[in-house]
Amino acid sequence: MLTLEQLNNATQAEFTALLDGVYEHSPWIAEQTWHARPFASLANLKRALIETLRTSPPEARLALIKAHPELAGKAMVTKSLTAESTNEQSKAGLTDCTPEEFQRIQQLNADYNAKFGFPFILAVRGPRGLGMNRHEIIATFARRLNNSPDFEFAESLRNIHRIAEIRLNDKFATEPALGNLVWDWHEELAKHTEPGYAERNELCVTYLTDAHRAAARELANRMREECGFDDVTIDAVGNVVGIYHGKDPQSKRLLTGSHYDTVRNGGKYDGRLGILVPMACVRELHRAGRRLPYGIEVVGFAEEEGQRYKATFLGSGALTGQFDKTWLDQLDADGVPMRAAMAHADLDISAIDALKRDPSRYLGFIETHIEQGPVLNDLDLPLGIVTSINGSVRYVGQITGMASHAGTTPMTMRRDAAAAAAELVLYAEKRGGSVQDLVATVGMLEVPNGSINVVPGRCRFSLDVRATTNEVRDAAAADIRNELAAICERRGLQYTLEETMQADAAPCAPEWRLRWESAVEALGLPVFRLPSGAGHDAMMLHRVMPQAMLFLRGLNAGISHNPLESITNDDTELCVRAFQNVLNQLATDLT
Amino acid sequence: MLTLEQLNNATQAEFTALLDGVYEHSPWIAEQTWHARPFASLANLKRALIETLRTSPPEARLALIKAHPELAGKAMVTKSLTAESTNEQSKAGLTDCTPEEFQRIQQLNADYNAKFGFPFILAVRGPRGLGMNRHEIIATFARRLNNSPDFEFAESLRNIHRIAEIRLNDKFATEPALGNLVWDWHEELAKHTEPGYAERNELCVTYLTDAHRAAARELANRMREECGFDDVTIDAVGNVVGIYHGKDPQSKRLLTGSHYDTVRNGGKYDGRLGILVPMACVRELHRAGRRLPYGIEVVGFAEEEGQRYKATFLGSGALTGQFDKTWLDQLDADGVPMRAAMAHADLDISAIDALKRDPSRYLGFIETHIEQGPVLNDLDLPLGIVTSINGSVRYVGQITGMASHAGTTPMTMRRDAAAAAAELVLYAEKRGGSVQDLVATVGMLEVPNGSINVVPGRCRFSLDVRATTNEVRDAAAADIRNELAAICERRGLQYTLEETMQADAAPCAPEWRLRWESAVEALGLPVFRLPSGAGHDAMMLHRVMPQAMLFLRGLNAGISHNPLESITNDDTELCVRAFQNVLNQLATDLT
Numbered sequence A, B: 001m002l003t004l005e006q007l008n009n010a011t012q013a014e015f016t017a018l019l020d021g022v023y024e025h026s027p028w029i030a031e032q033t034w035h036a037r038p039f040a041s042l043a044n045l046k047r048a049l050i051e052t053l054r055t056s057p058p059e060a061r062l063a064l065i066k067a068h069p070e071l072a073g074k075a076m077v078t079k080s081l082t083a084e085s086t087n088e089q090s091k092a093g094l095t096d097c098t099p100e101e102f103q104r105i106q107q108l109n110a111d112y113n114a115k116f117g118f119p120f121i122l123a124v125r126g127p128r129g130l131g132m133n134r135h136e137i138i139a140t141f142a143r144r145l146n147n148s149p150d151f152e153f154a155e156s157l158r159n160i161h162r163i164a165e166i167r168l169n170d171k172f173a174t175e176p177a178l179g180n181l182v183w184d185w186h187e188e189l190a191k192h193t194e195p196g197y198a199e200r201n202e203l204c205v206t207y208l209t210d211a212h213r214a215a216a217r218e219l220a221n222r223m224r225e226e227c228g229f230d231d232v233t234i235d236a237v238g239n240v241v242g243i244y245h246g247k248d249p250q251s252k253r254l255l256t257g258s259h260y261d262t263v264r265n266g267g268k269y270d271g272r273l274g275i276l277v278p279m280a281c282v283r284e285l286h287r288a289g290r291r292l293p294y295g296i297e298v299v300g301f302a303e304e305e306g307q308r309y310k311a312t313f314l315g316s317g318a319l320t321g322q323f324d325k326t327w328l329d330q331l332d333a334d335g336v337p338m339r340a341a342m343a344h345a346d347l348d349i350s351a352i353d354a355l356k357r358d359p360s361r362y363l364g365f366i367e368t369h370i371e372q373g374p375v376l377n378d379l380d381l382p383l384g385i386v387t388s389i390n391g392s393v394r395y396v397g398q399i400t401g402m403a404s405h406a407g408t409t410p411m412t413m414r415r416d417a418a419a420a421a422a423e424l425v426l427y428a429e430k431r432g433g434s435v436q437d438l439v440a441t442v443g444m445l446e447v448p449n450g451s452i453n454v455v456p457g458r459c460r461f462s463l464d465v466r467a468t469t470n471e472v473r474d475a476a477a478a479d480i481r482n483e484l485a486a487i488c489e490r491r492g493l494q495y496t497l498e499e500t501m502q503a504d505a506a507p508c509a510p511e512w513r514l515r516w517e518s519a520v521e522a523l524g525l526p527v528f529r530l531p532s533g534a535g536h537d538a539m540m541l542h543r544v545m546p547q548a549m550l551f552l553r554g555l556n557a558g559i560s561h562n563p564l565e566s567i568t569n570d571d572t573e574l575c576v577r578a579f580q581n582v583l584n585q586l587a588t589d590l591t
Helices: A004-009 A012-018 A027-036 A042-054 A058-066 A083-091 A099-116 A134-144 A149-172 A177-189 A210-226 A273-287 A314-319 A325-329 A338-344 A375-379 A417-432 A470-491 A510-521 A537-541 A569-589 B004-009 B012-018 B027-036 B042-054 B058-066 B083-091 B099-116 B134-144 B149-171 B177-189 B210-226 B273-287 B314-319 B325-329 B338-344 B375-379 B417-432 B470-491 B510-522 B537-541 B569-589
Strands: A231-234 A240-244 A253-259 A295-301 A362-370 A383-389 A391-400 A439-441 A458-467 A494-503 A529-532 A547-552 B231-234 B240-244 B253-259 B295-301 B362-370 B383-389 B391-400 B439-441 B458-467 B494-503 B529-532 B547-552
Touching: A004 A012, A004 A042, A012 A027, A027 A042, A042 A149, A058 A149, A083 A149, A099 A134, A099 A149, A177 A210, A177 A273, A177 A569, A210 A231, A210 A240, A210 A273, A210 A295, A240 A273, A253 A273, A253 A537, A273 A295, A273 A362, A273 A569, A295 A314, A314 A537, A325 A338, A362 A510, A362 A537, A362 A569, A375 A383, A383 A510, A383 A569, A391 A417, A391 A470, A417 A439, A417 A458, A417 A470, A417 B417, A458 A470, A470 A494, A510 A547, A510 A569, A529 A547, A537 A547, A547 A569, B004 B012, B004 B042, B012 B027, B027 B042, B042 B149, B058 B149, B083 B149, B099 B134, B099 B149, B177 B210, B177 B273, B177 B569, B210 B231, B210 B240, B210 B273, B210 B295, B240 B273, B253 B273, B253 B537, B273 B295, B273 B362, B273 B569, B295 B314, B314 B537, B325 B338, B362 B510, B362 B537, B362 B569, B375 B383, B383 B510, B383 B569, B391 B417, B391 B470, B417 B439, B417 B458, B417 B470, B458 B470, B470 B494, B510 B547, B510 B569, B529 B547, B537 B547, B547 B569
Parallel strands: A253 A295, A253 A362, A362 A547, A383 A529, B253 B295, B253 B362, B362 B547, B383 B529
Antiparallel strands: A231 A240, A240 A295, A383 A547, A391 A458, A391 A494, A439 A458, B231 B240, B240 B295, B383 B547, B391 B458, B391 B494, B439 B458
């Protein structure tokens, strides 16, 4: 069993020997990382190794990739794998492949090598560290074959880092126990899914369906029975509210939480992480018999995604007095009014107003959430501190030109709506890239009933602009609108543009953001700040109290609202630890 | 009754007085046109008047537009219209409007004036010179309100020229008798339309349907009974073939014609003009008892549009031995094989091979066709001489990036398929405009299942490139393909591109093109040459004999494959006269 002390006191040669096998056939990585001693934590060591790779020349990284064996390849058959690879590939059941599966993998290996020029690398022990099954491995392999070469180069290195992480855990004989716990809770919670989705192994938990109510009961039971919350209720809109009192039950509370509803065929972590991480922290406090100088109120918000009804942020909105009573008459796709769905769930509509919280009873609101974006994954960082929840504005529009024959209309006589839209797309892209943390997207683009031989007479599009402040957002949106007008004026076209949504930016409260930063730093991790491009429950609480968020890296390029959404047990452990650090700091601040 | 002689001998003041009222309240147009005397024909005078306008300052043209009264406006009510306007507006039944119609027109007048700043002008006596009805007028008014200001400015002037043309015809007490005849024949022929279309007053005549066979019978009957063809048959693929022998029935023949099938909800003139114009010429020869030193073979091709079956140019292809027997097993949308449709129509499949013509028996092939494009309409020219039927190549493609969250994916980390497609659209537009008579079009453009808040992961598109020569086409297509590769390489995207069609360019035979040029010049019209961007039956005949085409102006910006496709009786008259001129020249050349 390896310890940090051993490594911190080792000579370069000893150090390199102690880390032998962590990075396949590549002792130079440990050798160079030796200079970064001492390491404050295992996470700090992992980061240092990653930084050695990140600053190495591309050829060195390619050589590292090429030093890996093919998956279930010749080396496995001829038993010439490293001990670590043998262990990993057999744990994944690759040695038990049927002849057809083996042949499929060989074909994938050949195709992959032909396309990218290096072997396919996958951390087959997976995000929970226990081993993916053969079917998952083959599906991942097939999917990654479609990636572009530069993405796949980086994805290979990310898998190599994950392999190294698990090998280091083995060497240190350590396990991310809290990470595993929270990871497994997500799995349990994801067993509740709506009919029609369950059969396809998809997750769908929309407001007040049976699956949704079962998820709420599971959360409440876990809070009550496993975590030791003092008071657990399901409130009048379906929020699961767990209170863990401070030393003085009358003391102010820290409010935290996120949502447990999902989009259709969504991921397991979006929202839920922000409920389960603080639950794990309360569980640890309770097991230690520890009370803080403040209470903790964890809320599993019933609704954030706006899937069954057009009532986004319903759960957190109820806490800030923003529950809109007209929502009650909205119908879902089956014609069921929200009012009826709530009655069916035994929710007491008359009690909704009383859910509004008195901000003076709270210290503030914090939320952890999967990033839902590619930034942390790309930087190989497990955690990131949110600076602001971006303000956004959305439009839908249509450019109208004149449909005409593609063969007979000279280029000079066209009124091509798609060419105008193309200019707009590129302007939006350029303008979005002109300011840090600003984004502008044309997500919908369509020539309705377009024909191969007709100059487009119409083109529909959408525009989504987000920025860390309303001012930056509004300046960009105005420029893009003006450019649209100028493009259409120049080309003799007409257009319509309709604003469909606008949301204010919610900058995180500086003193709370600093708590997250200290918490991350104390783990031996770099402090990295980023805005949240997506909306979160914290946006609602922002209206009445200070708020700050922590992001956890999402795997698979940070894909969101998709079953491929994923996190690792090790990252989750760090997230829980960061949350605990904030709790402890806050306790110190208040005593 | 005015004569050219009078005008050619008039002083400037007399000339201006003689043409008083042709252009509303604007004697300066006649005054300036006086310098262009002498006029060789009425068409030549009309052209000179147009040229005066075309070379006048924009303010003068705007003043002319503003000199016109509102349609059914105050001037009509207070009886202060010019005599010409009163005549026209009452011919169109505008004085008989119901109060609702009158109110509707007043609202349209107000909206139009507010949008464009000038009154709505429409040649209410219409393309046949007899007067549009109130419903047509109101529909046209509503449609034109959607146009862009610069288009509507030009469209107003085109209507003013049409008004002037009809006023001049009245002054000259002349009528385009042959133009009216052929125009009316189109109306008669358009009465045959398929069930489902007839009810909506739409034209649809696809291969071997009842409507199609009725159209063939009408053509054959008209050839036989009204035009005096010697030999009229419906051949083994449904072509209507009429032969008018030369002095010696064994002499070579001039081949001419076009197709009588239509697209679904198409126009009345596409194809049919090229059958009916030579029919009118033969009628005139027959009425005069005249035989030429060569025969005339007019073919109404049964199929060109490829609507019911994927067998474009079936009719003309049968004459060049290009009838593909595998077509016989194709099914239409109702599952009827072409073979069964032909049997049902009493066509003898075994006789198809014998339809192949021996080129040595023919002088060449000529075809007249509506332009199906905006060029002649924009230049105020009734006729244009085709230089080449463009070669074309078509592709469908897809760019694949990575779908990601529009809020959370920084601009620098996107793989936006739509932005790449936007670059391609603009490159194709630029490259298409880089060479005279080259066109490049992205007609289909779509982010499949695009969402307002998702960076496009895929974008589908089409590409259509056409040029007067294969070399120009191929160079442009290669550049665009290379640019697509470069865009995707630069952005880290992937793409597919599939060529779906390629057709060779068919340059018109110079000696035949010159015959059309002389014919047009002899009418007192400018010789204007343009390529054909669309495919025509002449492309097929091109493979075996010299061919040349004449285009007739299409109204409504040259719209094609649309019920708004339109021509005037005066233009049609000029087209018949040009065809007669070619026949006469050819007679001279051969004697």
